[in-house]
Amino acid sequence: MKGTFAPAFLSIFTALGIAVDAAAQELPALQGAAPEEKARVLQLVEDAKKEGGLTYWDVVIQPETNDKLSAQFREYYGLPASFKVNYQLSSTANLVTRVEQEIGADRVTIDVAAIGSPTWVFGRVNKGDVLAYASPQYRHYASTFERGMGKDGFFAFNGAYLFVPMWDSERTTFNGKSWKDVFGAVPAGRMSIGDATKSVTYLDTYAGLRKVLDLEYFKKLAESKPPFLLRSEQIAGRLVSGEDLMAFTGMPTRAYQYNQKGAKLKFMLPEEGVVLLPQSMFILKKAPHPNAAKLWIDFMLSERGQEALVRGEALISGRAGFKSPLPEYAPSMDSLKIIKIDWESVSTAELQKMREEWTRVFNP
Amino acid sequence: MLLVVGPFLATVIRSLLYWDGDGAALSLQNFAALFSDPRFYQAVGNTALCGVGATIISCILGFSLAWVVSRTDMPGRRSFEILNLVPFFLSPYVGAISWIYLAAPNSGILQTFLAGTLGTSIQLPLIYSIGGVTWVLSLFYTPYVYLFVIAPMRQMDGALEDAARVHGASFWYTLRHITIPLLLPALLSSALVVFVTSAGLFDVPLAMAAPKGIRTMPTEIFSLVQYPSDLGRAASFGVVVMSVTVLLTLLQRRFLDRRRFETVTGKGYRPRPIVLRPLGRAAALGLEIVYIGSGVVLPVVALLMVSFSSIWTGQLRPATMTLRNYEYVAFGYRLTQQAILNSLYLALVGATLGVGLAVLQAYYLNRGNRKGRTIVDLILSLPLGIPGIILGLGFLILAIRTPLYSTLSIILIAYIARFFPFATRTVAAMLLAINPELEQSARASGASWLQTMRYVLVPLLLPAIIAAWLMLFVIFIRELGATILLYAQGTETISVVLVILSEHGSTYVAALAIIQLVMLLGAFLLFRATRASLVQA
Numbered sequence: 017m018k019g020t021f022a023p024a025f026l027s028i029f030t031a032l033g034i035a036v037d038a039a040a041q042e043l044p045a046l047q048g049a050a051p052e053e054k055a056r057v058l059q060l061v062e063d064a065k066k067e068g069g070l071t072y073w074d075v076v077i078q079p080e081t082n083d084k085l086s087a088q089f090r091e092y093y094g095l096p097a098s099f100k101v102n103y104q105l106s107s108t109a110n111l112v113t114r115v116e117q118e119i120g121a122d123r124v125t126i127d128v129a130a131i132g133s134p135t136w137v138f139g140r141v142n143k144g145d146v147l148a149y150a151s152p153q154y155r156h157y158a159s160t161f162e163r164g165m166g167k168d169g170f171f172a173f174n175g176a177y178l179f180v181p182m183w184d185s186e187r188t189t190f191n192g193k194s195w196k197d198v199f200g201a202v203p204a205g206r207m208s209i210g211d212a213t214k215s216v217t218y219l220d221t222y223a224g225l226r227k228v229l230d231l232e233y234f235k236k237l238a239e240s241k242p243p244f245l246l247r248s249e250q251i252a253g254r255l256v257s258g259e260d261l262m263a264f265t266g267m268p269t270r271a272y273q274y275n276q277k278g279a280k281l282k283f284m285l286p287e288e289g290v291v292l293l294p295q296s297m298f299i300l301k302k303a304p305h306p307n308a309a310k311l312w313i314d315f316m317l318s319e320r321g322q323e324a325l326v327r328g329e330a331l332i333s334g335r336a337g338f339k340s341p342l343p344e345y346a347p348s349m350d351s352l353k354i355i356k357i358d359w360e361s362v363s364t365a366e367l368q369k370m371r372e373e374w375t376r377v378f379n380p
Numbered sequence: 381m382l383l384v385v386g387p388f389l390a391t392v393i394r395s396l397l398y399w400d401g402d403g404a405a406l407s408l409q410n411f412a413a414l415f416s417d418p419r420f421y422q423a424v425g426n427t428a429l430c431g432v433g434a435t436i437i438s439c440i441l442g443f444s445l446a447w448v449v450s451r452t453d454m455p456g457r458r459s460f461e462i463l464n465l466v467p468f469f470l471s472p473y474v475g476a477i478s479w480i481y482l483a484a485p486n487s488g489i490l491q492t493f494l495a496g497t498l499g500t501s502i503q504l505p506l507i508y509s510i511g512g513v514t515w516v517l518s519l520f521y522t523p524y525v526y527l528f529v530i531a532p533m534r535q536m537d538g539a540l541e542d543a544a545r546v547h548g549a550s551f552w553y554t555l556r557h558i559t560i561p562l563l564l565p566a567l568l569s570s571a572l573v574v575f576v577t578s579a580g581l582f583d584v585p586l587a588m589a590a591p592k593g594i595r596t597m598p599t600e601i602f603s604l605v606q607y608p609s610d611l612g613r614a615a616s617f618g619v620v621v622m623s624v625t626v627l628l629t630l631l632q633r634r635f636l637d638r639r640r641f642e643t644v645t646g647k648g649y650r651p652r653p654i655v656l657r658p659l660g661r662a663a664a665l666g667l668e669i670v671y672i673g674s675g676v677v678l679p680v681v682a683l684l685m686v687s688f689s690s691i692w693t694g695q696l697r698p699a700t701m702t703l704r705n706y707e708y709v710a711f712g713y714r715l716t717q718q719a720i721l722n723s724l725y726l727a728l729v730g731a732t733l734g735v736g737l738a739v740l741q742a743y744y745l746n747r748g749n750r751k752g753r754t755i756v757d758l759i760l761s762l763p764l765g766i767p768g769i770i771l772g773l774g775f776l777i778l779a780i781r782t783p784l785y786s787t788l789s790i791i792l793i794a795y796i797a798r799f800f801p802f803a804t805r806t807v808a809a810m811l812l813a814i815n816p817e818l819e820q821s822a823r824a825s826g827a828s829w830l831q832t833m834r835y836v837l838v839p840l841l842l843p844a845i846i847a848a849w850l851m852l853f854v855i856f857i858r859e860l861g862a863t864i865l866l867y868a869q870g871t872e873t874i875s876v877v878l879v880i881l882s883e884h885g886s887t888y889v890a891a892l893a894i895i896q897l898v899m900l901l902g903a904f905l906l907f908r909a910t911r912a913s914l915v916q917a
Contacts, residue, residue, distance in 0.1 A: 102869050112607040121780035213603045243591040253886050257487040257694040277691045364608040380593040
């Protein structure tokens with residue numbers, strides 16, 4: 017009996033070994049990975065297949081980019097076509113509300129969320145709502161952790177964006193280099209501004225800019241009677257239609273997307289600095305698909321994920337050594353003068369105070 | 381009652397909870413903070429202006445349009461009867477977007493046409509203003525009044541007006557002293573609905589008033605629920621609004637209780653169309669053309685122009701024309717198909733259940749125990765006054781720990797709870813016009829209560845029931861306020877997708893709005909065909 021079983025077991029193990037090795041060779045995710053990492057990823061892939069899908073919410077990624085990311089994600093890990101990547105594009109406010117509701121009710125349906133409000137994400141980490149996960153990709157994001165734009169072992173950002181002066185070069189000629197140059201560049205009432213009473217990302221931007229621009233600057237800005245807008249798409253759209261001639265808080269991502277369709281939007285990176293809003297991406301502690309969620313985080317932060325994300329959304333990558341395919345719209349972080357904000361130490365009360373100040377100045 | 385009281389209580393309790401360093405405590409602090417904030421009074425004042433303005437204009441327009449199509453011999457009245465309802469199928473949010481495309485001061489299509497093509501220097505009134513909000517709300521809420529009024533107007537015994545005219549009363553005297561007073565229940569009901577709904581609407585002031593820094597109640601509540609949020613103050617704002625609604629409902633009931641409004645009696649009659657003089661005919665046609673032009677033609681033209689452009693530059697350029705937006709929204713975007721199915725399910729099931737409840741409630745309110753009905757009416761009117769976003773929050777608090785969370789059922793329940801009072805008002809206005817003698821005669825002749833309902837009351841109520849069903853169907857297809865907090869993955873509706881797409885591109889929003897309009901018009905035409913056979917049967 018022994019004599020017959022031994023060769024059979026041997027051949028089974030050999031076949032399994034070949035299969036595992038073949039799978040390892042086929043999966044782009046495993047190329048160049050150490051054996052322990054390969055084993056970890058393969059285990060995650062198997063578990064993710066059992067989970068059958070994942071759900072992620074994001075405030076920037078557009079449907080077309082999601083389609084590309086999802087397809088590449090499946091290919092990267094050899095996931096079947098039946099593996100579902102449920103994605104939801106949401107406003108910042110809605111995402112915050114939804115995540116807080118689900119956590120409060122202990123009914124979590126979202127696996128991964130990405131939002132440009134690190135203060136809020138730090139708050140969730142401190143409350144124990146974020147799954148601790150030391151993604152192997154985090155080693156490429158060490159400098160962003162040092163800058164306080166993430167928390168090692170909990171979250172990094174998949175891409176960052178900013179709000180800066182933007183205009184349609186077919187209607188407006190502007191050669192400014194400073195935030196102060198926007199004064200008088202266009203007639204009163206023709207330069208819009210993001211409404212900080214309704215969006216925390218505009219509020220964060222205001223809080224950051226207050227470090228380099230005094231209150232008088234904003235009072236003077238308020239005198240130009242800016243229209244108060246909520247959506248970055250709307251801000252860019254009004255520039256293209258000619259309703260506004262300049263936007264104080266234009267989003268380069270939108271300039272890229274509109275210019276792809278034939279618009280001529282331009283923006284400046286003011287010499288005083290810019291507020292970088294990192295899209296903090298994290299796994300909820302009670303995520304229903306934690307293994308798939310870990311793979312998603314790994315993929316999004318990988319070189320390949322970053323390439324797809326920057327090409328689709330013109331977001332600024334935080335990955336060390338990453339060469340932006342769109343340097344005009346998404347320059348490297350090192351080339352930017354970033355206004356330092358200690359996101360972790362900003363409290364909700366401070367943000368509320370800042371919102372009060374903004375409201376007093378602009379009186380929207 | 382449970383459907384209504386649950387979220388109401390949740391809102392009240394939340395308004396009374398105040399969080400400080402030591403945790404939550406029962407306090408009136410949220411109300412104190414609200415009442416000491418001058419922005420609260422600005423928001424209330426602006427909202428009252430928009431609401432009252434929209435209500436007055438909608439009532440005048442709705443009444444006039446219903447009258448010219450149902451009581452006069454105006455040419456083309458059958459076509460106008462349908463066309464008058466089309467603005468109802470465009471959500472006020474889509475209406476606001478299209479009017480911004482039309483009349484934005486620097487890029488509006490009309491402005492460009494006036495300056496570029498006609499070479500005039502005429503400036504249109506500022507669309508980003510209280511006037512602009514009132515204009516759009518009036519256009520898109522007029523069909524509410526129209527739907528409320530047209531059924532009792534059709535049922536009204538023409539002999540009452542004839543008697544006045546025979547005795548020498550002028551046209552205006554008859555209108556003022558006979559027609560309008562007899563239709564007062566329907567008019568007041570619709571006025572209450574229009575005022576409360578338009579004042580609680582969030583998207584239109586966000587699009588048209590917020591850019592100019594004009595505060596309104598819904599946009600202030602929206603700001604308060606944004607992170608870093610102040611839910612206590614938002615809830616106290618909601619409680620104040622609910623209190624005003626209760627007061628208005630009480631006033632309306634008190635006023636109606638003192639009068640009699642039966643216009644349908646046991647006597648046979650045939651409503652005869654009033655023969656208009658040439659000048660009157662021209663005026664009626666002019667009114668229709670202005671209304672249909674402003675509420676249908678111009679907005680639809682603007683949406684079509686934008687939806688066929690890859691980017692909107694303020695005018696339709698051959699270089700930017702494309703079908704891509706339709707292709708993407710209908711076939712390329714996965715959410716759309718799911719959202720259409722969800723919206724249809726919610727609208728069909730919700731409208732049917734809502735009307736069923738409304739008939740029972742209206743019957744109780746008009747024929748039931750006099751002592752209890754005032755309090756029941758008050759409680760069931762509460763959802764009318766709760767802004768959708770607050771009601772959604774209330775339902776969320778109630779449902780989040782139950783299996784209902786993240787399901788279509790919770791959205792369905794919220795829809796019915798919030799909007800079936802609308803249907804109740806439509807049916808009750810008609811019921812008020814039906815003399816109870818008709819039922820009493822049936823009962824005296826040996827008919828049971830069920831037989832009386834089936835053979836006497838329901839057939840007489842059928843026009844109002846159909847109008848109420850249609851109203852709920854359309855409202856449910858367009859609803860956003862409550863849905864935005866209650867939807868989850870897989871339960872998105874068309875309105876939610878419109879919002880999601882607005883983060884993506886205005887040209888996609890225009891394309892989906894046109895698809896939604898075509899869908900609603902299709903449903904309406906189907907409905908009309910069914911209705912004809914229903915009424916015949």
